[in-house]
Amino acid sequence: MFFIIGIFMAITLIVLLILKKNTSQADRVLGLWLAVIGVHLGYFYAVDSGKIVDFPWLLGMDFSLPLVQGVFLYFYARSLTGPSLRIREIALHLLPSLLLILVGIPFYALSADTKIAIVMRGEDHAYEWFDWLQDSSMLVSGFSYSLAVLFLVKKHKKRIENSFSNTENKTLNWLRNLTLGLIGIWLVVLFSDNPVFIFSGVVVFVLYLGFYGINQTTIFSSAAELENELSSSIKDDVTEKQYKKSGLKREVAAVIYARLKDLMHTDKLYLEPELTLGELAARLETTPNYVSQIINEYESKSFYQYINALRVEEFLVICKRPEYRSYTILAMAMECGFKSKSTFNKHFKEITGKTPRAILIEESLVS
Missing domain, CATH: 1.10.10 (Arc Repressor Mutant, subunit A)
Structure with a gap:
């Protein structure tokens, strides 16, 4: 039953994404990921119900599906936090899954009866090493990509707080929680082979992913804005060395800071809910990097903390x-x-x- 529920939810969420107005790259990645999850659940439903024996050519199609779950999590996180992956990078991340399929070619070449005996009846076979390779690569990939996404979200949150005065729907805390949930599923896989536990967790995972993914707003309105915010993301601790490296002289910094204080007092730009570091820098006729450095140095705050104070x-x-x-x-x-x-x-x-x-x-x- 949990297989059917998961498949139905995945299909429903894909339809909602298709009907969504102004879909982003992240939405498209999410839709493709949900399709992969749906196919994965569909395969295990066919195996669990025994219907797979009517389509023995499908046996083995799941070899790489567990391996790509962590990859798609990473692709989705990158599409939200930027910059987007290039085709070459995407191919590189998908290469292990392709290699696993190539290694499994001898299994695909087996007769239908032999494959049914191995998968459905668990008869002894000469491919135990492949089972070990599949399980090991799945867990290494799952944990590695999950940790990579947690690092991305943490880095993204710091960057966002140095670029935006309002971080509602931008910090991606839900994606961090989703990743922790996926780590929990990998742990269940590691210590238990009970499909009820595993795929019950997958159903909850799909529901959480779909709900928050569909409601996730675009963080950067354009590629130019993303590039600008990425370039203005610097460390909070600004030292004399950093000032020299950036080319910002102390005298110039003092002048800009005085203009900043005056601008905040007269125009009260902080009353604008969506004020960004780039917009403030434009008003001061300087660069986002300089403004960020000055706020860090003179106020000991990030842009986000300064505006909200x-x-x-x-x-x-x-x-x-x-x-x-x-x-x-x-x-x-x-x-x-x-x-x-x-x-x-x-x-x-x-x-x-x-x-x-x-x-x-x-x-x-x-x-």
């Missing part, structure tokens, strides 16, 4: 004004540039050490 300060100002007395806390937070209650509460607590409501009570603004 200004938003908290704005909240502390407007909450005392009579015209905002009828506003809810969330409404005031959104007036200050925040897009969600959770993000506002997080930054407010980090900066003030208290909750917004506690501050309002102390100021006798609420009862």
Whole structure:
């Protein structure tokens, strides 16, 4: 039953992706990945139900399917975080799967009865070494690509926080959780050969992947924006050596910082929910790298932390004004540039050490 549920969900999610407006490269990768998962589940359903004996030529088609699951996870993560993989890189990542198929050619050449006896009845055969090779390569690939994706997501999150003032739907925490779930499935495969446990986990995995994948918005609106944000992603610790390397002189940095403070005071750019480092740099008529370095040096914050700190300060100002007395806390937070209650509460607590409501009570603004 769990095979059928998984296949149905995979097909449904693929249809939803096809019907989705303005599909991205990530959507296309996700659709192809779901198709591979659906085929994998379909194969095991055919084996589990015994229907595969009517189509013995299908036996062995699963040799490389487990191996490509981790590969597609990596492809999907790269399509979301950028830069996209080149054709040559894609071919290189898929090469082990192709080699595994080539190694299995002697099995494909066997008669239908012999293949049915090996797969369905588990009779002794001369291909135990291939079973070991398949299982080993599957686990090595699965764990390796999962760890690579966790590293990508961590690196991406740091880059995003240095480029965007709002990180809603951009940090890919759900992809990190999905990857941890896939690692859990690999662990079940490693310590148990019970298909019920394994494919029950796969069904949950497909549901989680489809739900969040379909709802994942495009992080970078264009390739040019992606390239700009990638180039402006630097370390938080800015040293004298880094300043010299970037060509930014101390005197110039001081001038830009003064203009930054003035711009924030007069135009209050932090009130724009989707303000990016690139947009701020354009207003200052300098480069994103320079702005990032200056904020790091003078404020000891990332761009993300700096802008949201200004938003908290704005909240502390407007909450005392009579015209905002009828506003809810969330409404005031959104007036200050925040897009969600959770993000506002997080930054407010980090900066003030208290909750917004506690501050309002102390100021006798609420009862």
